[in-house]
Amino acid sequence: MTLSRRDVLMGGAGLAAGSMALPFLGGTAALGQSVPKFEPEPGASLRLLRWSPFVKGEEDAWLANTKKFTEATGIEVRIDKESWEDIRPKAAVAANVGSGPDMVWVWFDDAQQYPDKLLDVTDLAKGLSATYGGYYPGNEVYAQVNNRFVALPLATIGNAVVYRDSWVKQAGFSEFPKDTKGLLELGKALKAINHPMGFTLGHGVGDGNNYCHWILWSHGGRMVDENGKVVINSPETVAGLRYAAELYKTFIPGTESWLDVNNNRAFIAGDLSVTANGVSIYYAAANDPKLADMAADMKSTNFPIGPVGKKVELHQTTQACIFKYTKYPKAAQAYLAFMFDAPQYNAWLTGASAYCCQTLKAFSNNPVWTSKPIHAAYSVASETLQPNGYAGPLGPKSAAAMADWIVVDMVAEAATGQRTPEEAAKRAQQRAERIYR
Structure with a gap:
């Protein structure tokens, strides 16, 4: 049995990769035969x-x-x-x-x-x-x-910074900061009015990885260089870890044990002013009539730019x-x-x-x-998005390094004071070298 293809809105042959933005695809008109057809096996x-x-x-x-x-x-x-x-x-x-x-x-x-x-x-x-x-x-x-x-x-x-707009304004900020320095100042101001921030530092597949890789990359750190040599123990990484330790002081307690659900729950409970999450956090409020005011007060933005000078985000x-x-x-x-x-x-x-x-x-x-x-x-x-194996090639080694939570553990150790930034970067280097050797 051959599965017939549905027609879509644009006519002509298949479109070349990298073409300009295309119209919304939702109707019916032939778009060529670029996608192969498959004859499903009998009884599949x-x-x-x-x-x-x-x-x-x-x-x-x-x-x-x-x-x-x-x-x-x-x-x-x-x-x-x-x-x-x-x-x-x-x-x-x-x-x-x-x-x-x-x-x-x-x-x-x-x-x-x-x-x-x-x-x-x-x-x-x-x-x-x-x-x-x-x-x-x-x-x-x-x-x-x-x-x-x-x-x-x-x-x-997509992972974005989600925040309560009225609380940010109450803290004295007319708009959400665009750089890491401003984010730290906002964190201090929000904690002073009992509306702390909180970013995931635990083994959250999405939120933990996204936040911790942003800390590393926004300050110019990276796991490996273009040739796959481990370079995570660098001055740039240490600078990022020092920043993470300062920002952590403005957090709600307990973020080092958070998984992907915990920051959602804390935000919806009204315990958080700022976090990073998928858009699901907004709909958790928007779909609850009791939280209509919260949903109306929520805004989103991309992560602030750090010393590296450009947007560098992991995304899941x-x-x-x-x-x-x-x-x-x-x-x-x-x-x-x-x-x-x-x-x-x-x-x-x-x-x-x-x-x-x-x-x-x-x-x-x-x-x-x-x-x-x-x-x-x-x-x-x-x-x-920037792939997690940055700046080297993806493969079994980059996958194993992520599966072993090297970046997340490094940031969490330095942020919470379990290790100094220098010690955390050195330990991450050693762990990564065992994988990349």
Whole structure:
């Protein structure tokens, strides 16, 4: 059975990667035959393992699209969920034992840890790229090994600074600071009026990694150089850690043990004035009638610029992988091709309410990005992301370094005073060298 492609709004052949911004894709008109078609295996059924949603509309849209796929093909797709922290080990186990779900959504460069266990999806990825304006570079690099795609870049979970505007003004600031020096002064002022900030310093896959990598990069530090040599123990890194220690003094207590849910809960409880999170934190307030005033007071912005002089943000990326052991590789590719087709992918972006940022440039004009002012900071996540292996190549070593929480632990140790900035940087260097040697 051949899965027929749906037509989309623009006519003509497939679009070249790197093209200019494209119209909103949501209608029907032939766009060429760039995306290959797949003949699903007879009797195919599929199982997808994904991360637990923070935005219900995102999951609802994905499930609705999956139902459309089943109705069109007769292929049943079972969808299982795991917590954010558990996806990485569950996927690694499935890859190594050779059994489990047919497909999985993984984080960052997890796919780089076991590329030989994943199905080569280069034809599908290149077809999607040609059809939908190309991938953003940061997303593309996560999904490739030796110039072949072992995953499809699915989305960027944008991470932005979220704050209570009235409290920032009460602290004496007419607007949110644009640089790290101003953020520290704001933190001191907010703590003085009993409205402290709080950024995740625990093993939060999204929030912990995003904040701690920003601390490192904004001051010019990096894990490795362009050749993969470990250089994290540097004056720039130490300067960033000293800054983190000063900023931590303005935090609410306990951030060193936070996971991805904790800062959300503290903010919604009214205990925080500023944090960094996905847009889900806004909708937790907006969807609760009792928190209407809080939602109206919330604003978002991108992380302030540090001494490095430019925006450097990690953002959380997620890729869709197909395991080589699947009995139904063509059906799995047919499913993902369907889910990336414009009507389905746009519906998913809309349902996610700015929580998921597109990886293909043609979807940047989805109306979700201009539907609410608070979405604006999240709309550029795929454009501004810097891969976690910066400044070296991605691969098993960069993936292992992130999985071992080296950057997060270093920042947390220095911020909390468990180690001096110099000691924390030295320990991070030693840990990284064991991986990169």
